[in-house]
Amino acid sequence: xxxxxxxxxxxxxxxxxxxxxxxxxxxxxxxxxxxxxxxxxxxxxxxxxxxxxxxxxxxxxxxxxxxxxxxxxxxxxxxxxxxxxxxxxxxxxxxxxxxxxxxxxxxxxxxxxxxxxxxxxxxxxxxxxxxxxxxxxxxxxxxxxxxxxxxxxxxxxxxxxxxxxxxxxxxxxxxxxxxxxxxxxxxxxxxxxxxxxxxxxxxxxxxxxxxxxxxxxxxxxxxxxxxxxxxxxxxxxxxxxxxxxxxxxxxxxxxxxxxxxxxxxxxxxxxxxxxxxxxxxxxxxxx
Numbered sequence: 001x002x003x004x005x006x007x008x009x010x011x012x013x014x015x016x017x018x019x020x021x022x023x024x025x026x027x028x029x030x031x032x033x034x035x036x037x038x039x040x041x042x043x044x045x046x047x048x049x050x051x052x053x054x055x056x057x058x059x060x061x062x063x064x065x066x067x068x069x070x071x072x073x074x075x076x077x078x079x080x081x082x083x084x085x086x087x088x089x090x091x092x093x094x095x096x097x098x099x100x101x102x103x104x105x106x107x108x109x110x111x112x113x114x115x116x117x118x119x120x121x122x123x124x125x126x127x128x129x130x131x132x133x134x135x136x137x138x139x140x141x142x143x144x145x146x147x148x149x150x151x152x153x154x155x156x157x158x159x160x161x162x163x164x165x166x167x168x169x170x171x172x173x174x175x176x177x178x179x180x181x182x183x184x185x186x187x188x189x190x191x192x193x194x195x196x197x198x199x200x201x202x203x204x205x206x207x208x209x210x211x212x213x214x215x216x217x218x219x220x221x222x223x224x225x226x227x228x229x230x231x232x233x234x235x236x237x238x239x240x241x242x243x244x245x246x247x248x249x250x251x252x253x254x255x256x257x258x259x260x261x262x263x264x265x266x267x268x269x270x271x272x273x274x275x276x277x278x279x280x281x282x283x284x285x286x287x
Contacts, residue, residue: 003268005252006275006282007047007055008085009172009205009238012074013037013063020070022063025087025113030062030243038242040074046241050249054282056108056275058085058146058238068102075106083108083281085146090131099137108279109170110138111146114153123149126156135164144278146203148172154190161197170201170236170278174208174226182216183225195230201278202226202235204270206244206251209258219258227262232269236278 013033014020022029038046040057047055057075059068068086075082084106088098099110114123125131126147138145145167147157154175161169171194178187185192194200204223212222226235239251259267276283 001264002051003264004054004272005050005052005237006272006279007052007239007241007248008170008236008275008278009058009203009240010043010047010055010248011038011058011060011241011243012040012043012071013060014070015039020064020067023065023067024063025061025065028062030060032243033060033063036242036245038246040070040077043241043248044078046246046248049247050252052239052248052252053272054081054275056083056085056279056282058111059087061087061111061113068105068107072102072105072107079106079281082106083279085109085111087111087113090134091125091128095131095134096137099134103141107143108281109144109146110134111148111172114147114149114156123153123156126153127159132163135160135167139164139166142168142280144168144170146170146172149175151175151178151188151191154194157194157200158197161194161200165197165199168199168201168278169197170203172203172238173205173240174202176207177211179211179215179222183221185215185222185225192229195234198234200234201274202230203238204235204255205238205240206254207240209254212258220261223258224261227266232262232266233274233277235270236274237271 057071059071066088071084075084086102086107212219241248
């Protein structure tokens with residue numbers, strides 16, 4: 001039986017720059033968004049071709065800054081199939097007002113950058129107490145926080161996981177794990193320690209696929225190990241398309257090849273069931 005595939009990390013870019021002006025965060029636009037953009041309509045076509053049932057579309061901060069309007073307008077066209085993962089300034093005085101605005105415009109999750117974008121910083125703002133009201137609001141309504149960081153930021157993730165134990169935290173790209181030497185992946189010890197926090201989830205993307213395939217033992221060794229550590233119900237697929245070069249079907253096929261050592265039940269969790277925990281709006285029967 002083929003698992004239902006839910007993509008929790010695609011990006012879309014509009015061709016209408018008058019309605020959706022280019023205004024990247026910190027002034028540095030991502031190369032992929034300018035050289036291989038994919039519109040919402042194109043994304044839908046590619047999802048249909050690749051067999052992807054639903055998606056949590058991740059707003060591109062490196063294209064639009066904190067203006068989530070394009071994803072919001074797109075989600076509104078097919079709210080049973082899509083939700084949005086938005087970005088805004090959690091340190092702003094009116095952050096809660098902004099939260100409520102985007103919540104009423106299709107926001108199903110919030111994405112935070114501490115590294116890995118076009119602008120790098122030390123990320124310490126992530127644990128600034130000024131941001132805690134937003135985390136508390138997420139706890140109240142059951143909203144997922146997505147954090148893009150490297151392994152250098154895991155101590156902050158630990159702090160937040162302990163402070164907000166009921167907020168689901170999904171880590172982009174598995175934090176780009178260092179897999180040198182193969183199993184038991186000693187350089188991932190701090191990452192694996194996060195498995196004791198049951199509110200921490202890992203997002204498996206093509207960047208993870210590439211790292212696993214290049215490591216000793218390959219993907220057939222790494223992904224069963226990751227399942228053993230975190231549980232398949234704490235792992236979810238995200239295509240990162242088109243930031244990761246497509247077409248989307250190619251990335252899905254890469255995932256199928258990487259997950260051959262997993263059981264059918266484990267694959268079902270990674271491909272779609274965990275996504276429905278992270279984004280209840282994408283659960284069966286929800287709108």
